[in-house]
Amino acid sequence: MFSKILQRVVEETGGGIGAVLMGYDGIAIDQYFSSDEEIDLQMVVVEYSNVLKEIRRTAEILSLGDMEEISIRTERFVFVIRMLNVDYFVALVIKRDGNFGKGRYMMTRESSNLIEALS
Amino acid sequence: MFSKILQRVVEETGGGIGAVLMGYDGIAIDQYFSSDEEIDLQMVVVEYSNVLKEIRRTAEILSLGDMEEISIRTERFVFVIRMLNVDYFVALVIKRDGNFGKGRYMMTRESSNLIEALS
Numbered sequence: 001m002f003s004k005i006l007q008r009v010v011e012e013t014g015g016g017i018g019a020v021l022m023g024y025d026g027i028a029i030d031q032y033f034s035s036d037e038e039i040d041l042q043m044v045v046v047e048y049s050n051v052l053k054e055i056r057r058t059a060e061i062l063s064l065g066d067m068e069e070i071s072i073r074t075e076r077f078v079f080v081i082r083m084l085n086v087d088y089f090v091a092l093v094i095k096r097d098g099n100f101g102k103g104r105y106m107m108t109r110e111s112s113n114l115i116e117a118l119s
Numbered sequence: 120m121f122s123k124i125l126q127r128v129v130e131e132t133g134g135g136i137g138a139v140l141m142g143y144d145g146i147a148i149d150q151y152f153s154s155d156e157e158i159d160l161q162m163v164v165v166e167y168s169n170v171l172k173e174i175r176r177t178a179e180i181l182s183l184g185d186m187e188e189i190s191i192r193t194e195r196f197v198f199v200i201r202m203l204n205v206d207y208f209v210a211l212v213i214k215r216d217g218n219f220g221k222g223r224y225m226m227t228r229e230s231s232n233l234i235e236a237l238s
Contacts, residue, residue, distance in 0.1 A: 044177070047177040071190045
């Protein structure tokens, strides 16, 4: 059920490469890949999950409110990461010239479906 | 000279609160604030500068290409952080309902001016 939602996010985002549903402990629940792009999304997201915890902690300490979304743009890719609850987040990777706005929209729209599926 | 550029970024971004030009060592070069919003942007950015280094290092290790931009959305604010060179980055904070797209555009447009002013 998670995979269907992830697939929808990836396929409806122009330039979407893959999406993964993951715990802050770095363990993936499910993922979907549309292409054989040379990227190990799971490894990237495991690495970034520690950073996410750090950003979340900082947001708490400094009273910035709950962290909702992070995007990271590199020379090759754009990552959109959306927090679902205290335990889980979802990450989408898009080609650099892909549709970032649509990706963010899809992640926002499908978040509630993922949260529902998780509970 | 930096302050004028930062002021332009903040004032032309709908909902812009402030901007700071900072080194990865957490030392600010210059900053501009438009409002007395209750946020210590410098403290936030100092905290996040360590995270930025971590994200950059991960991007290098995993061959994602150079890190260019990061945005963080919390319940209260949106932060747009843009790398300028190996030593410096610029951070903009916008109200949550501010114009994120315009902020990203302004940061991209003024980056080259900041890089020029830094050299």
